[in-house]
Amino acid sequence: MTAPPSILPLVLDGLVFAVAGRPLIKSITCRLERGPRTVILGPNGAGKSLLLRLCHGLLTPTAGTVSWAGAAAGGRDAISRAQAMVFQRPVMLRRSVAANIAYPLALRGLGRRDRRHRIAEALEVSGLKRFSDSWARVLSVGEQQKLALARAWALAPQILFLDEPTASLDPAATAKVEEIILAIDARGTKIVMTTHDLHQARRLGDEVVFLHRGRLVERAPADQFFASPQTEEAAAFLAGRLSTKRLKRGSP
Amino acid sequence: MHDLSEALGTAAWLILSLDRDLIEIVSLSLRVSLTAVAVAALIGLPIAGALALSRFFGRTVVLSGLNALMGLPPVVVGLFLYLMFSRSGPLGALGLLFTPTAMIAAQVLLIVPIIAALGRQVIEDLWADLGEQLRSFGARRRQAIGTLLWEGRLALLTVVLAGFGRASAEVGAVMIVGGNIDHVTRVMTTAIALETSKGNLSLAMGLGLVLMTLSLIVNGGAFVLQNAARRRSGG
Numbered sequence: 001m002t003a004p005p006s007i008l009p010l011v012l013d014g015l016v017f018a019v020a021g022r023p024l025i026k027s028i029t030c031r032l033e034r035g036p037r038t039v040i041l042g043p044n045g046a047g048k049s050l051l052l053r054l055c056h057g058l059l060t061p062t063a064g065t066v067s068w069a070g071a072a073a074g075g076r077d078a079i080s081r082a083q084a085m086v087f088q089r090p091v092m093l094r095r096s097v098a099a100n101i102a103y104p105l106a107l108r109g110l111g112r113r114d115r116r117h118r119i120a121e122a123l124e125v126s127g128l129k130r131f132s133d134s135w136a137r138v139l140s141v142g143e144q145q146k147l148a149l150a151r152a153w154a155l156a157p158q159i160l161f162l163d164e165p166t167a168s169l170d171p172a173a174t175a176k177v178e179e180i181i182l183a184i185d186a187r188g189t190k191i192v193m194t195t196h197d198l199h200q201a202r203r204l205g206d207e208v209v210f211l212h213r214g215r216l217v218e219r220a221p222a223d224q225f226f227a228s229p230q231t232e233e234a235a236a237f238l239a240g241r242l243s244t245k246r247l248k249r250g251s252p
Numbered sequence: 253m254h255d256l257s258e259a260l261g262t263a264a265w266l267i268l269s270l271d272r273d274l275i276e277i278v279s280l281s282l283r284v285s286l287t288a289v290a291v292a293a294l295i296g297l298p299i300a301g302a303l304a305l306s307r308f309f310g311r312t313v314v315l316s317g318l319n320a321l322m323g324l325p326p327v328v329v330g331l332f333l334y335l336m337f338s339r340s341g342p343l344g345a346l347g348l349l350f351t352p353t354a355m356i357a358a359q360v361l362l363i364v365p366i367i368a369a370l371g372r373q374v375i376e377d378l379w380a381d382l383g384e385q386l387r388s389f390g391a392r393r394r395q396a397i398g399t400l401l402w403e404g405r406l407a408l409l410t411v412v413l414a415g416f417g418r419a420s421a422e423v424g425a426v427m428i429v430g431g432n433i434d435h436v437t438r439v440m441t442t443a444i445a446l447e448t449s450k451g452n453l454s455l456a457m458g459l460g461l462v463l464m465t466l467s468l469i470v471n472g473g474a475f476v477l478q479n480a481a482r483r484r485s486g487g
Contacts, residue, residue, distance in 0.1 A: 058384055080390040091385035094403050094485050103399075104389040135485045 006158050007068040007075075007082045008034045008190055010055060014064035017050055025050050026214040027064065037191040039205030039222070041198075043237060046211040048194035049088075052161045055192070056085050081108055084157035088164040090144035092136035097128055097147055100136045101154045108155070118154040125183055126150035127176065142173030149180040160184055162193035166200065178204060198238065202226060210234045255453065262454030263461055274455070278462055281439040284352050285420040288359030292419075293412050295360070296367030301397035303368065304375035315372070321365035329361050330428030337429060350431040355439070358425035363415035370411040375400045406478050413474050417467060 010032040017025035025047045032038055040048045053059040055066055057080065071079050084104075093100050101122050105115045123129045126146045131139060136147060145165060152160050162181065166174040181204065185191045195201055201208065201222070208225040210218040212233040218225065229235045266274050303315065335341050337349040348354045378400050386396045401408065423441040430437035432446055440463045447456035 053384075056388060058387055077390070083388075085385075085388040087385065091382055093382070093399070107389050107391055107395060137485060 004078065004082075005070060005072070006034055007071040007079050008032070008158060009069045010159065011067045011069050012055070012064070013067070015051075015054060015061050015066065016063040017047075017054055017059060018062040023062075024214050025054065025061075028216045029064075030209065030216055030219065031069075032190070032192060034190055036206035036221075037185055037204055038193070038207050038209060039201045040192065040194040040209045040211060041196070041201055041237070042194075042211035044196065045213075047214040048196075048211055049163050051211065052085070052163050052192065052194060056083055056161050058085075082158040083161070084152045084155045084159075085161040086145075086148045086152055086163070086165050088167050090141065090148040092139075092144055092147065094135070094137060096133050097136050097139070098123070098132045100147060101151050104151060104155055118156075122150040122154040125153050126180055140173075142169050142176075145169060145173065145177055146180065149177055149184070153180065153184055156187065157189055159190040159192065162191070164194050164196070166195070166197070174200075198226075210237070212237070259453040259457045263458035266455065266458040267462060271458075274458055274462070276435065277438055277440055277443050277459065278466075280352065280437075281420065281441075281463075282466075284355045284426070284439060285359060285416060288356045288363065288419045289412060289416045291356065292360045292363040292367055292415055296364045296415070297371055297401055297408065298397065299364070299368040300371030301375050301401055303372045304379055304400070305393055305397060315369075318365055318369045318372070322369050324362055324365065326358075326362060326422040326424035327428065329358055330425035333358050333361070333425070333429045349429065350433060350437055352430070352437060354429040355426040355437060358429050359419040359422070362422060362425060363419050366418060367411055367415045370414060371404075371408055374404045374407045374411060378404050406481055409474055409478060413471055416470065420463070420467060 012028050012030050012032075015025055015028040016023055028051065040051060042048050050059065054061055057066070068079050068082075071082075093103055095103070098119050101119045102115050105118060110118070123132055126149055128143065128146055128150055131143065131147075136144065139147065149165070160181075165181070166177050169177060178200070181191060181193070191204070193204065195204075205222040207221050208219065209216060210225070210229075210231070210233070218229060218231045218234045220230065225234065226238065229238055303311075303318075333354060334349065336343045337346065337354055338344055339349075348357070375397075379396075382400070382403065383396075386399060391399065421441065423445055426432075426437070426439055427442050427445070430439070430442065432438050432442040438446075440459045444456045444459050444463070447453070447459070
């Protein structure tokens with residue numbers, strides 16, 4: 001398999017997303033490079049999920065741009081194919097486990113032999129081999145989320161967005177899901193995930209992007225962020241303090 | 253009361269002895285309505301999918317129009333097709349008036365709105381569920397519609413059956429464009445209407461029983477099938 005050139009880095013420039021005139025993402029500018037696993041942290045309603053959806057192209061920005069600096073001109077298809085996303089609530093098709101992995105591969109025009117190979121690999125990595133012929137929707141939520149990860153593995157994307165992938169899972173399933181995420185990372189896929197589980201962020205994050213009320217408030221390597229957050233908002237979040245009062249901060 | 257029980261007895265006999273006229277009428281009815289449902293599904297389901305996934309100016313108007321068409325009076329559809337198919341009509345040259353094909357066309361017109369409108373709702377609900385993931389996979393709209401039709405197959409079966417119910421039960425349209433010609437375009441509903449007005453209640457009731465039994469079997473069978481499939485596949 002010869003890898004096509006990477007579409008990364010991902011460049012967000014003045015990204016704004018508003019619903020009914022109310023801005024939910026407020027002018028975010030940043031650049032995500034290949035390599036480090038990026039964890040997006042922030043309290044509920046900070047805009048983490050929205051930001052992922054904007055990056056992945058599921059939402060259209062109200063203002064500003066999402067661009068892929070490495071992508072060749074005119075390669076919209078190539079850009080879409082280089083990405084994958086795993087949602088908080090796993091979305092399963094009414095088919096078997098294997099067919100759920102096969103579906104997006106077929107959409108991307110992979111031949112039968114390639115598909116079979118990748119499905120076998122993905123089932124192996126996710127530990128779902130024995131469920132191969134089961135109906136996906138009768139699996140437990142934990143197994144379904146592993147399947148969603150297996151599907152992402154099979155797609156071999158250059159970048160994988162994960163929206164709180166373990167929010168509704170028990171510790172065992174969480175551990176397995178994290179293991180698969182690391183396996184996907186080890187294959188060279190850029191990981192961008194949201195979470196509000198600080199332990200998970202410490203385990204998985206190389207760098208942290210901290211959002212607060214729709215703004216990118218702080219960005220730092222993970223150790224540094226957890227050891228000495230530079231902003232009041234991040235410090236409050238890490239300390240588990242509810243910042244009910246509007247915190248003072250410099251104008252954007 | 254005496255008439256009724258006598259008629260019931262004769263009806264049962266007609267059915268049990270596989271009366272030739274009865275068989276002929278029943279099989280023509282099935283042929284016409286099943287063909288109509290198949291054609292209407294081929295037309296209506298893609299319309300349902302396209303409407304479910306598209307947002308355009310005036311969509312609400314189109315949707316309410318479609319919902320209104322579900323209640324098309326069969327006699328009006330019959331009259332419209334009669335005018336189209338009659339010798340001097342725009343499609344007169346086809347020579348379709350008073351043929352089973354004309355009856356199929358009439359039933360298709362009656363049930364396409366039903367399948368499109370009810371199917372649209374089913375697919376739209378599914379899209380709310382699966383849409384983000386399908387878009388994330390990079391599915392094009394046409395691919396997404398195909399996937400949703402397959403994902404919604406159980407619910408859409410009910411929709412198609414609603415169409416079959418309407419097609420097999422209506423009298424007005426097939427009476428006008430078919431003409432209820434013996435051995436050619438006589439179906440259960442038109443035969444029942446005719447035999448009743450002639451006072452030949454036993455044949456009318458025999459046909460009525462068959463019509464009722466068929467629709468009960470079809471709908472009951474589909475319900476059982478759906479339940480089994482739903483339990484197996486986790487809905």
